[in-house]
Amino acid sequence: MLKTKRVSPKACLTSMAMLAVLGTASGKAFAQANAYSGGAVKIGVLTDMNGIYSDSGGQGSIIAARMAIEDLGGKVQGVPVQLVTADHQNKADFGATKAREWFDVDGVDMVTDIITSSVALAVARVADQKKRININVGAGSTRLTNEECSPYTVHYAYDTYALANGTARTVVKNGGKTWYFLTADYVFGTALESDAADVVRASGGKVLGSVKHPLNASDFSSFLVQAQASKANVIGLANAGTDMMNAIKGAREFRLGASGQKLAGLLVNINDVHHMGLEAAQGMFLTEGFYWDRNEESRQFSKRFFAKAKAMPNMIHAGIYSAVTNYLKAVESAGTDNADVVMKAMKSREINDFYATHGKIRQDGRMIHDMYLVEVKKPSDSKYPWDYYFVRETIPAAVAFKPLSESKCSLVQKS
Numbered sequence: 084m085l086k087t088k089r090v091s092p093k094a095c096l097t098s099m100a101m102l103a104v105l106g107t108a109s110g111k112a113f114a115q116a117n118a119y120s121g122g123a124v125k126i127g128v129l130t131d132m133n134g135i136y137s138d139s140g141g142q143g144s145i146i147a148a149r150m151a152i153e154d155l156g157g158k159v160q161g162v163p164v165q166l167v168t169a170d171h172q173n174k175a176d177f178g179a180t181k182a183r184e185w186f187d188v189d190g191v192d193m194v195t196d197i198i199t200s201s202v203a204l205a206v207a208r209v210a211d212q213k214k215r216i217n218i219n220v221g222a223g224s225t226r227l228t229n230e231e232c233s234p235y236t237v238h239y240a241y242d243t244y245a246l247a248n249g250t251a252r253t254v255v256k257n258g259g260k261t262w263y264f265l266t267a268d269y270v271f272g273t274a275l276e277s278d279a280a281d282v283v284r285a286s287g288g289k290v291l292g293s294v295k296h297p298l299n300a301s302d303f304s305s306f307l308v309q310a311q312a313s314k315a316n317v318i319g320l321a322n323a324g325t326d327m328m329n330a331i332k333g334a335r336e337f338r339l340g341a342s343g344q345k346l347a348g349l350l351v352n353i354n355d356v357h358h359m360g361l362e363a364a365q366g367m368f369l370t371e372g373f374y375w376d377r378n379e380e381s382r383q384f385s386k387r388f389f390a391k392a393k394a395m396p397n398m399i400h401a402g403i404y405s406a407v408t409n410y411l412k413a414v415e416s417a418g419t420d421n422a423d424v425v426m427k428a429m430k431s432r433e434i435n436d437f438y439a440t441h442g443k444i445r446q447d448g449r450m451i452h453d454m455y456l457v458e459v460k461k462p463s464d465s466k467y468p469w470d471y472y473f474v475r476e477t478i479p480a481a482v483a484f485k486p487l488s489e490s491k492c493s494l495v496q497k498s
Contacts, residue, residue, distance in 0.1 A: 178202035200224035200271035232492035240402035247279035249370030263315035264293035372398035
């Protein structure tokens with residue numbers, strides 16, 4: 084005969100309680116998994132890895148994003164954070180196709196960097212269609228938060244308005260009254276020239292003309308001859324990366340400085356200065372969103388970054404670390420990776436870190452923060468490696484960026 088063991092009522096109740104606890108825990112785990120699409124938070128860094136902006140973004144952008152994820156433990160509420168990367172090759176159609184693939188196939192929740200304005204605008208349109216978050220750090224066009232603003236786009240580090248507002252205003256104030264622009268012939272260069280020209284005129288200066296060059300130009304001779312013939316006090320470089328550095332190299336060969344003409348680099352970062360050397364870059368006024376040696380907090384981050392990248396971070400690299408960190412904190416606060424819920428959380432948070440103080444994401448998606456007017460040091464003033472800047476002025480956020488009263492963004496509520 085089969086013997087059965089009698090279970091006491093107390094033991095039965097204990098077992099039922101344990102099952103209830105396990106059921107509740109399983110339910111919470113199931114709910115949490117459902118709150119995060121694909122059981123993970125996925126971030127994509129879309130950048131220029133081999134082209135003219137690879138020093139400005141490139142591997143440095145990937146390193147910065149990875150550092151931000153690692154510093155938060157690699158998880159959000161126990162859910163893993165995954166990083167994917169791709170080279171957009173500075174091609175708008177390629178960048179848009181990759182973003183669509185990431186969103187549709189790979190389940191990417193947020194895409195960032197997207198250096199190069201033509202690519203950035205194309206990716207922003209895809210993100211808007213797919214209702215996924217796009218935190219642009221590397222591109223400069225103000226169209227991202229103006230005519231083509233989106234509830235899913237944040238413009239984080241800088242834009243052409245802020246660059247022009249800092250550099251052009253200061254150069255005119257210091258005697259550079261007449262300007263001629265050397266402009267990269269695509270959306271970024273056109274926007275930068277337009278914004279700088281507006282600042283020049285508003286500051287009492289005069290624009291004598293401009294010439295456009297193709298992206299990644301190899302020879303600037305004909306463009307520099309036209310700039311020299313204008314006899315303008317200032318040649319405004321509405322370009323960036325190797326285009327900007329090649330233009331400066333050509334200007335030295337043409338001895339533009341000997342005729343009294345000065346160069347104004349409208350987008351120059353610390354990597355560019357490092358490559359050019361202080362002998363070539365000394366005395367230039369630049370507008371930056373970040374300088375590694377500004378305070379102890381910025382130095383701590385930058386030294387950690389240097390150990391991995393073997394170069395100090397520029398404002399794009401530092402901005403990506405800040406953007407990824409604040410995105411993940413918003414995801415954690417929201418308890419989901421749903422774009423609408425996370426974006427609401429991001430816009431409700433004040434951003435305070437080594438990159439931004441009292442930073443705020445406005446209705447139009449522009450993250451406003453202080454910018455810095457810097458002057459490149461003479462070689463004799465530099466005391467240690469990467470000691471390249473004097474910080475001459477802090478430009479308050481409200482002054483640095485285009486005011487909402489002038490915005491064409493459909494998301495902005497006008498009074």
